[in-house]
Amino acid sequence: xxxxxxxxxxxxxxxxxxxxxxITEEDIYAVRKFQRNGFLFGLNTGRSFKTVPPALNGAVEPxxxxxxxxxxxxxxxxxxxxKEVMDRDLFIELCREYRDSGxxxxxxxDETWLNAPGFVTSRHFDYPEEIEGDVNGVSVRTDEAFExxxxxxxxxxxxxxxxxxxxxxxxxxxxxSKGSSIAVLKEYYHADIIFAAGDDWNDIPQIxxxxxxxxxxxSDEEIRKSAAYVVDSLKQALDIAExxxxxxxx
Numbered sequence: 001x002x003x004x005x006x007x008x009x010x011x012x013x014x015x016x017x018x019x020x021x022x023i024t025e026e027d028i029y030a031v032r033k034f035q036r037n038g039f040l041f042g043l044n045t046g047r048s049f050k051t052v053p054p055a056l057n058g059a060v061e062p063x064x065x066x067x068x069x070x071x072x073x074x075x076x077x078x079x080x081x082x083k084e085v086m087d088r089d090l091f092i093e094l095c096r097e098y099r100d101s102g103x104x105x106x107x108x109x110d111e112t113w114l115n116a117p118g119f120v121t122s123r124h125f126d127y128p129e130e131i132e133g134d135v136n137g138v139s140v141r142t143d144e145a146f147e148x149x150x151x152x153x154x155x156x157x158x159x160x161x162x163x164x165x166x167x168x169x170x171x172x173x174x175x176x177s178k179g180s181s182i183a184v185l186k187e188y189y190h191a192d193i194i195f196a197a198g199d200d201w202n203d204i205p206q207i208x209x210x211x212x213x214x215x216x217x218x219s220d221e222e223i224r225k226s227a228a229y230v231v232d233s234l235k236q237a238l239d240i241a242e243x244x245x246x247x248x249x250x
Contacts, residue, residue, distance in 0.1 A: 002192035004245035005185055006034060006238065007066060007206060009178075009198035010045040013216070014234055015055055023059050030235035031060050034242055040189060041238075042066065042076075044178050044196065044206055046139065046163070046170045048112040049074060051121045064189075066181035068107040069163060069172040069202065071136035073184055082184045083109070084173040085134045090159060094138045094171060095128035097155075102142030105168075108135050137172035145169040163202035170202055179205025193248060195241040197234060199223065212244060 008014050014031075016022050031041050042064030043052065049067045056062075064081070066073045073082040095104055099115065105122075106113040112122040113131050125131055142148055145164035152162050152171060161177055163170040178198070182205075186194045196203075196210035199219045207213030207226045214237040215227035224230045231237045 002245060002248055003190060004039040004193050004195070004241065005063075005189050005191040006039065006041045006195045006197070006241050007044040007178075007182060007185060007210065008041065008196075008234060009200070009203050009206075010043050010047060010052065010055075012199045012218075013197055013203075014043070014060065022055070024233070024235075027234045027238075028059050030238040034238045035061075035063065037242060037246075039242065039245060040064070040191075042185070044070075044181050044185075044198070046107075046165075046168070046178075046202055048072075048107040048136075049110050051112050054121050064185060066178070066185065068109075068136035068176075069161070069170050070176040070178055070181040070184070071107070071173050072109050073181060081188050082181075083134070084136065084176050086137060086160075086173050088135070090156075091135045091138060092128045094156075094160075098138075098140050098148070098152075101144075101148055102140045102169075105139040105141060106131055106135060107137045107139065107172075108133055137170060137176070139171065140169045141167060142169060143167055163205075165200045165202050177205040178203060179209035182206050182209035193245055195237070195244075197231075197237045212241065214240075 040063040042062040044066040046069045063076045071084040104115045113125045114122045149164040193211045196206040197214035199216045204226045213227045215224045
């Protein structure tokens with residue numbers, strides 16, 4: 001049997017914060033069925049690792065966690081597969097430069113730091129110098145993510161990679177993206193075929209890098225155009241992926 005890997009975005013793909021239940025029973029069943037049939041399922045997200053397991057709450061047990069927009073990747077046993085670290089002086093400068101542009105989210109491998117209170121899965125900071133250890137990237141929660149992205153690109157050029165979404169701008173190590181995660185995962189797991197699904201602009205790199213990419217009916221037009229399939233749910237994407245993987249093994 002050929003080895004197939006499915007890399008799924010997290011927010012608004014598997015997990016919906018404002019919906020009850022936040023992960024549907026249909027998607028949970030589809031993930032478990034995909035894994036039970038011998039394929040690998042994992043997450044490819046801009047989030048830091050620490051915020052993911054509490055949201056999953058045991059409903060899904062990923063085979064891997066590609067986090068921080070490709071800068072920090074772990075297997076199911078939390079063994080490190082890949083890590084990229086942002087230059088510390090650059091990280092501090094980014095925090096100082098954009099602290100008034102929105103809520104800052106610092107991705108520090110296993111830890112998440114915010115300069116705003118009230119987030120139980122994150123630690124609070126007032127100054128970036130308080131954060132010790134390796135940093136993988138900085139996000140800015142803002143309603144002007146696309147406008148801010150242009151400013152960051154103009155100022156920092158090839159020093160960082162920049163991915164705007166609906167209300168968050170992700171700034172990560174240069175060369176890191178959800179697309180770079182796909183390359184790492186395909187090599188690490190010796191995958192014959194790799195699938196990827198996502199709904200937002202930062203998912204375009206993984207949708208394009210995968211052998212077969214999925215977007216959703218609620219995704220913007222350019223995201224849908226990047227995909228081989230446009231689906232109504234993660235379950236539908238997994239069903240298609242399983243069929244393709246099984247047929248290619250014949």
